[in-house]
Amino acid sequence: MVRVNPGVLNEAPEKAGWSYDGIVAYSKICTHVGCPVALYEQHTHHLLCPCHQSTFDLADHCKVVFGPAARPLPQLPIAVDAEGYLIAQSDFLEPVGPTFWDMRK
Amino acid sequence: MTSQVQEPKTAVGKTANYFDERLGLGGFTKFFARKVFPDHWSFMLGEVAMWSFVVVIITGTWLTFFYQPSMAHTYYDGSYAPLKGAEMTVAYASSLDISFDIRGGLIMRQMHHWGALIFVAAVGLHMLRVFFTGAFRKPRELNWVVGFLLFIMAMAAGFTGYSLPDDLLSGNGLRIIDGMIKGIPLIGPAISSGLFGGEFPGTEVIARLYALHIMIVPAIMIVLIGIHLMMLVIHKHTHYSGPGRTDQNVVGYPLMPVYVAKAGGFFFLVFGVIAGIAALFTINPIWNYGPYDPSPVSAGTQPDWYIGWLDGALRLAPSNWDVSVFGYMLPFGVLIPLVVSLVFLALVAVYPFIEKWVTKDDREHHVLDRPRNAPTRTAIGAAGVMFYAVLWAGASTDLIAIYFQMSLNHVLVAMQILLLIGPVIAYWVTKRACLALQRKDREIVLHGRETGRVVRLPHGEYIEVHEPLDKYELWKLVDFKDYEPIMPRPNEKGKITVAARLRSALSKIYFEDRIAPVSKAEYELAHSEHPQEIAAEETMPRRKTKAKEISK
Ligand code: HEM
Ligand code: FES
Numbered sequence: 149m150v151r152v153n154p155g156v157l158n159e160a161p162e163k164a165g166w167s168y169d170g171i172v173a174y175s176k177i178c179t180h181v182g183c184p185v186a187l188y189e190q191h192t193h194h195l196l197c198p199c200h201q202s203t204f205d206l207a208d209h210c211k212v213v214f215g216p217a218a219r220p221l222p223q224l225p226i227a228v229d230a231e232g233y234l235i236a237q238s239d240f241l242e243p244v245g246p247t248f249w250d251m252r253k
Numbered sequence: 254m255t256s257q258v259q260e261p262k263t264a265v266g267k268t269a270n271y272f273d274e275r276l277g278l279g280g281f282t283k284f285f286a287r288k289v290f291p292d293h294w295s296f297m298l299g300e301v302a303m304w305s306f307v308v309v310i311i312t313g314t315w316l317t318f319f320y321q322p323s324m325a326h327t328y329y330d331g332s333y334a335p336l337k338g339a340e341m342t343v344a345y346a347s348s349l350d351i352s353f354d355i356r357g358g359l360i361m362r363q364m365h366h367w368g369a370l371i372f373v374a375a376v377g378l379h380m381l382r383v384f385f386t387g388a389f390r391k392p393r394e395l396n397w398v399v400g401f402l403l404f405i406m407a408m409a410a411g412f413t414g415y416s417l418p419d420d421l422l423s424g425n426g427l428r429i430i431d432g433m434i435k436g437i438p439l440i441g442p443a444i445s446s447g448l449f450g451g452e453f454p455g456t457e458v459i460a461r462l463y464a465l466h467i468m469i470v471p472a473i474m475i476v477l478i479g480i481h482l483m484m485l486v487i488h489k490h491t492h493y494s495g496p497g498r499t500d501q502n503v504v505g506y507p508l509m510p511v512y513v514a515k516a517g518g519f520f521f522l523v524f525g526v527i528a529g530i531a532a533l534f535t536i537n538p539i540w541n542y543g544p545y546d547p548s549p550v551s552a553g554t555q556p557d558w559y560i561g562w563l564d565g566a567l568r569l570a571p572s573n574w575d576v577s578v579f580g581y582m583l584p585f586g587v588l589i590p591l592v593v594s595l596v597f598l599a600l601v602a603v604y605p606f607i608e609k610w611v612t613k614d615d616r617e618h619h620v621l622d623r624p625r626n627a628p629t630r631t632a633i634g635a636a637g638v639m640f641y642a643v644l645w646a647g648a649s650t651d652l653i654a655i656y657f658q659m660s661l662n663h664v665l666v667a668m669q670i671l672l673l674i675g676p677v678i679a680y681w682v683t684k685r686a687c688l689a690l691q692r693k694d695r696e697i698v699l700h701g702r703e704t705g706r707v708v709r710l711p712h713g714e715y716i717e718v719h720e721p722l723d724k725y726e727l728w729k730l731v732d733f734k735d736y737e738p739i740m741p742r743p744n745e746k747g748k749i750t751v752a753a754r755l756r757s758a759l760s761k762i763y764f765e766d767r768i769a770p771v772s773k774a775e776y777e778l779a780h781s782e783h784p785q786e787i788a789a790e791e792t793m794p795r796r797k798t799k800a801k802e803i804s805k
Contacts, residue, residue, distance in 0.1 A: 176548060181432025181567065181587060182453070183425055184548050199429060200568040201651060201661060214662055216567060216586040218575035246432035247575050247584035248442045 166225040168234065173224040174210050175244040178202055180217035182246045195221070219247060290512045291492035291505030295382045300516060302375035303478070304523035305368050312365040313414075313467065319355050321347040322417065322463035324456045333540050341419075341544035344459045348418035348539055363531035369414065370536070371527060373407045373559040380404060384604070384634050387622035388491050391615065394605040396484040399477055401602045406474045408559050413466035415557055418537075419459055424545025426556055428453060429567070436587035454547065491621050494732040496724050500619045555648065565647025566590035569669050597640065604633075611759045612736050625694075626733040626770075628687035629763040635683035636676035643672045684766070691768035694730045697722065698771045699779040731770045738764045 166172070174195075178185050183199035188206075194213065195204040202215030210221035222242035229235045243251045261270045273279040290296075323343040329336045331346070333353045351358035380400060383389055389397035412430075416423045431453045434445045450457030489503045498504050506512055543549075556564050567590045574585040600607075608630065609615075624631040646653070647668045654661040701719030709715050722730070741749045741757040 178432075181429045181436070183428055183432075186549060198651070199425065200564075200570075201665065212573050214665075215572060216570040216590075218573050218584060218586050246435045246587070247582050248435040248445075249438050249581050249583075250442065251582050252577065252580045 165227075166223055166237070168226055168228050171226065171234065172206070173226045173234075173236070174204075174206070174221040175224070175240060176221075177245040178217060179212075179219040179221060179244075179246060180215070185221065285486075286507065286509035288486065288489075288508040288512075289503050289505045290490050290508060291503060293493060295386070296490070297519070298375055298379040298382050300519060301523055302372060302379050304520045305372040305375055305527060306474070306478070307520065308524055308527050309365060309368040309372055310471065312361050312368060313471075315361050316351065316365055317467055319347060319351050319358065320344070320417065322460045324419070324454075324459050336540065336543070339544060342459070344417065344419040345539070345544045348420070352540060360528070360531055363536055364527055365414075366536045367531045367534075368527045369411050370558060371523075371530075373404075373411055376400075376404050376407050377559070381634070381638070385624045385631060386491070386493075387618065387627055387630065389605040390618040391609065392488055392617050393484070393491075394609070396481060396488065397605050398602060399481045399484065401598075403474060403477050403481065405598070406470055406477065410466065410470045410474065411557055411559055413462045413470060415537075415560075416462050417459065417466060418539045419545050420539040421542040421545050421549065422537075422539075424454065424547070426560075427458065428547070429564075433567070433587055433591060436584040437591070438581070438583060438588075454545070489619065491619050493623075494620045494729055496728050498620060500617055503619060555652075558645075561648040562641050562644040563590070563594055565644035565649075565668075566594050568650055568665065569644065569647045569672055594644075597637075601637070611739075611756060611763055613739060613756075614734075614736070618734075620732070622733060623729070625687040625690040626735075628684050628691070628766070631687050632680045632684035636680040639675045639679035640672065643668060643675050647672070688766055688768055695768060695771055698727060698730050698776065731776075733770050735767060735769050736760075736764045737767070 176184050176186070178197040178199065180197065180200055180202045183197050185195045185197040185202070185204065187196040187198055188194075189196065193206045195206055195210065197203075197215065197217070200216050202217035203213050204210040204217075204221050205213045209223060212218060212220060219242075222240045222244050224240055225237040226234050227237050261267045321343050325343045326340060327343050327346050329339045329341055329346055329349065331337075331350050331354050333349055336349065348362070351362055353359070383397065383400065412426070416427050431445055431449065434448070435441045437444065446452065448458060448461065449455040450461075490505065492498050492504055495504070555561065567587070570586045570590045572586070574589075576583045576585060622630075624634075647665075650664045650668060651661060653659070654664045701721045704718050704720050706718045707715055708718050739757050739760040741753040743749050744753070
């Protein structure tokens with residue numbers, strides 16, 4: 149998929165090397181039925197999808213903590229290049245967006 | 254007596270004769286002009302639906318002159334300053350032009366949208382009327398199905414139309430549909446890329462929705478409405494019970510001139526009300542939402558009301574439930590709402606057949622039921638309404654939480670619980686209420702209405718005078734059909750089939766608690782036992798005159 153907004157601040161990144169200095173990147177497309185997960189609550193570090201209120205915990209690999217979604221938001225591994233720009237280390241390693249039938253094939 | 258052919262003398266008469274001789278319209282007119290329609294406010298709901306559909310067609314046709322279903326990119330150059338220069342699709346730009354730069358465009362858009370909302374509401378209420386009065390019984394089962402299809406098409410028309418302006422809200426609605434379609438096992442991803450012409454949002458979908466919205470869906474609807482009304486003419490309209498009203502006749506006013514005048518005038522009322530609402534209350538201010546862009550979304554968004562229950566179903570779905578079968582994914586969070594809503598709709602569609610199977614009643618019914626006289630049906634309807642209402646409210650969990658300053662999570666869990674137990678409570682309460690009302694009716698029929706007037710008889714006894722009912726009221730209270738539970742009977746082979754057992758079990762649920770209508774014998778007995786109490790005519794001359802009037 150193409151449209152992804154990286155760069156939401158995070159306190160405790162677990163997958164070492166996927167983030168840079170507390171900066172993590174996740175797919176913004178809800179894994180429920182695809183709305184943009186647009187609302188971020190700073191003190192709980194939760195991301196909320198306004199469509200059906202699926203809530204993802206940014207500190208915990210965007211696991212679903214509430215709502216009808218089932219999969220965590222896929223993470224984009226990022227790094228910083230020699231000139232100080234954030235770059236993606238690779239593509240998403242998980243399919244982004246809603247779950248569909250043959251996504252694992 | 255010799256019959257003589259009268260030559261028409263007036264201009265109108267000659268014209269009419271001209272057409273009659275060539276087209277044979279005379280018999281046709283005679284047939285329709287004398288069609289009888291009974292009068293009751295609840296029969297008006299279908300008419301509201303029909304006329305608002307006409308309003309929607311008229312305004313929609315007007316909109317097609319100016320709307321452009323293209324997803325090509327353009328920069329806005331109209332007179333709405335805040336969006337000047339913004340990048341958007343041609344579809345959105347043309348909807349803005351309709352709203353701001355084309356004379357009368359905004360009122361047309363507003364009337365089209367309000368008309369659509371009112372149309373679906375009227376269809377829904379009309380359906381409820383038909384359900385709760387048992388108007389779907391033989392011979393009208395098929396017309397119920399046609400009406401049901403119209404209800405589905407109304408939602409389809411609304412949804413495809415809602416997406417056309419290609420604003421932020423409608424784009425998000427499409428995104429949700431895309432996600433749901435994708436979740437369907439096996440065929441979902443293919444349907445999605447077929448509809449969108451590739452990956453969402455693509456560049457095709459608006460044009461496809463447009464074809465659906467202005468051609469296919471309205472054409473199907475017009476055909477269905479035609480069939481619906483034709484069946485109405487064939488079956489004749491139902492009526493409520495009253496003296497002289499039976500399952501063999503229909504009592505009401507003729508189409509010509511009474512109903513034509515009433516209904517024709519009514520069109521202008523509906524048109525006027527829709528125009529008034531459209532002029533006074535803004536609906537779908539697309540200029541506030543901005544063009545569709547997949548990344549922003551506004552909180553507290555809502556679909557049009559008739560889609561709300563489906564959105565609610567999505568929200569109330571269980572959390573965290575993707576299942577992998579042989580490596581294929583089944584997103585139950587999406588599939589459960591989908592299946593539940595389809596099952597709900599299917600039950601609505603086939604209800605007449607279920608009830609007929611349970612009652613084994615093969616007679617024709619042209620006299621409507623008062624809802625209380627079919628307690629189980631009414632209770633089932635109430636449970637269905639409750640189920641729908643909770644799903645509908647479910648689409649507003651976020652707004653409810655904000656408005657009442659509650660935790661969103663608590664609101665949602667409360668809704669989930671309510672979805673399961675709400676219909677059960679509604680069923681039980683409604684059934685009890687119906688039985689209580691029937692009991693009250695029996696009481697009134699047998700003993701008359703309490704007047705609160707206490708009279709002392711010559712020998713010193715005090716009694717309260719009960720007024721007898723007039724014929725019309727009496728008829729209303731005693732004229733209904735009542736069924737007894739069916740026992741499972743062996744078939745020709747002497748076996749009691751599973752179906753027979755199921756039927757008897759359902760029949761028991763339906764009719765175990767029943768209040769029989771007052772029979773003639775009971776009525777006469779009651780009236781001879783307490784002559785002074787009910788024979789209020791002697792003590793109440795007022796009543797006597799009324800009774801005389803009626804017997805005339
Ligand atoms: C022959 C019948 C119809 C035609 C030709 C028609 C045409 C149109 C057109 C051209 C638009 C886009 C213009 C705009 O929104 O600015 C539109 C929008 C819409 N239509 Fe229809 N329509 C028809 C029937 C219906 C019906 C039966 C419904 C609903 C039950 C409906 C609901 C809508 C809605 C909700 C919109 C969005 C309007 C807005 O955003 O303000 N239409 N229709
Ligand atoms: S699309 Fe995000 S919760 Fe439904």
